[in-house]
Amino acid sequence: MTYSIAQAAERSGLSIDTLRYYERIGLVDPPARDSGGRRSYSDDDLGWLFFLTRLRTTGMPIRMMREYAQLRHRGAATAGRRKQMLFEHRTSVRERITELQSCLDVLEYKIAHYEQVEHTFEGITA
């Protein structure tokens, strides 16, 4: 299967502009072109886009994704380094989750405080 840029955008959740931007900065390889010079994305291309969006969602900066993309381009010899990057990234994502959870605790505390205030008012106005 091949996909127009509009289809690739829809399936990846990225905008058309972002797809071209990612190509420009070397985050994705230039896709094939059809007879009219238009981009024609493959399933492999979409797979890579999907993976990129996961990295993006987890907060990996573009410069790091680019580094990963470049290593990938250099083939199997760089597999170890890529795995290492994913390892480290996984650690940072786990830390981020922990951090968010501890912030949730603070939110809970604050919300509970508002509830307590409400009940106090109820007591007074009753």
Added chain:
Amino acid sequence: MTYSIAQAAERSGLSIDTLRYYERIGLVDPPARDSGGRRSYSDDDLGWLFFLTRLRTTGMPIRMMREYAQLRHRGAATAGRRKQMLFEHRTSVRERITELQSCLDVLEYKIAHYEQVEHTFEGITA
């Protein structure tokens, strides 16, 4: 207790410039000043800064923190709306955690793939 801007920065984890910036954009109330015109932060000020950093860490945009700050400024009458904001924010933080966890799954999958490749190589070279 009162704190110089340097101390407030150290304790809040924000930079001195960020403290002045937050004040400028109305995210924190202008603190007291000492005889020399220098900012003098109170424990309450630090408490608010701490809370702001939690909101920031959880990805609340500054414009929303500012809205919260303005409501807070208007006193108890706005408590309901503030509580509502925290509620909604809590929901979005929870969603964010869920999203991160599902991305973690993808990372695990990729890492496992690299491990499998390594073992294949071992098999060949052995």
Added chain:
DNA sequence: GGTTGACCTGGAGCGCACTCCAGCTCCTAC
């Protein structure tokens, strides 16, 4: 053959959240 609509390019612009700077004041210590 004219219009429409998707896509193309290079480059400018934007929103966010800071961060840095020049040039100044003030207090402290020698």
Added chain:
DNA sequence: GTAGGAGCTGGAGTGCGCTCCAGGTCAACC
């Protein structure tokens, strides 16, 4: 009394990740 260091102000600059635009090409349909 002067040198140094912390802090002050208003305003400019930065890095990130897009997003938008003008002006053009191309294929398809009427």
